[in-house]
Amino acid sequence: MEVRYRGESGFALRDISFVLGEGEKAALVGANGAGKSTMLLALAGVLPYTGTIDYLNYTGINNAGSDYGEKRPGLVMQNPDDQLFMPTVAEDLAFGPRNFKTPEDEIAARTEKTLAALGIARLRDRLTSRLSGGEKRLAALAGILMMESPLLLLDEPSSFLDPRSRRRLLDLLRARSEAMLVATHDLDLARSLCDRVILLGGGTILADGGVRLLDDGVLLDAGAL
Ligand SMILES: Nc1ncnc2c1ncn2[C@@H]1O[C@H](COP(=O)(O)OP(=O)(O)OP(=O)(O)O)[C@@H](O)[C@H]1O
Ligand SMILES: [Mg+2]
Secondary structure (H helix, E strand, O other), rough: EEEEEOOOOOOOEEEOOOOOOOEEEEEEEEEOOOOOHHHHHOOOOOOOEEEEEEOOEEEEEOOOOOOOOOOOOOOEOOOOHHHHOOOOOHHHHHHHHOOOOOHHHHHHHHHHHHHHOOHHHOOOOOOOOHHOHHHHHHHHHHHHOOOOEEEEEEEOOOOOHHHHHHHHHHHHHHHHEEEEEEEEHHHHHHHHOOOOOOEOOEEEEEEEHHHHHHHHHHHHHHHOO
């Protein structure tokens, strides 16, 4: 897969090729500007790409891949302000499932379960625009968990979180069975959540292997981590 931003001469991503297994959790690491967010946006179908993406029974070729349907990958964006758009947290959580005609009682039950799992039941009726950075991050994540997608694309999930919320998030993600691709600078989170590390540098994969890669000084220097 390759990605080139409109109006740019160079590729933001090139020669990207990997397979993520069912339930596999991989950390996507690399310096600022390495291409982590670009990769998650392309995989989620938000950015046009060239190449092929196989996902469940869907094959996207040279397009924006936007038609994954109900089981589309769940993307939690780096900036939660880009994600939350309904007035209240409860409305935001209900928006996705409602789009896919999920029954209202099922939406209500899922909302309670998801808010409780993230420890944010108190935010249910708050205005999304008035939340703190960490609260927005957790609300955005809750909105994605509501969709029960088999693949979570998480962009810096622990940023803005206080230590307690970060631990709670880590425990929650560890306990879940979805496949995950987690772009992060939080290498401790990568170590305790993931079995695999994909190191990006200059828009391409520099290394792909076990979490012990995070202890490989030469490789990390190459990726400027
Ligand atoms: N909308 C855009 N138009 C043009 N270039 C872009 C755009 N968004 C990102 N880029 C460029 O693409 C490259 C990869 O950016 P990306 O945001 O994917 O990096 P990242 O690895 O997520 O970095 P960070 O750790 O800072 O979040 C960078 O050189 C960036 O400047
Ligand atoms: Mg990024």
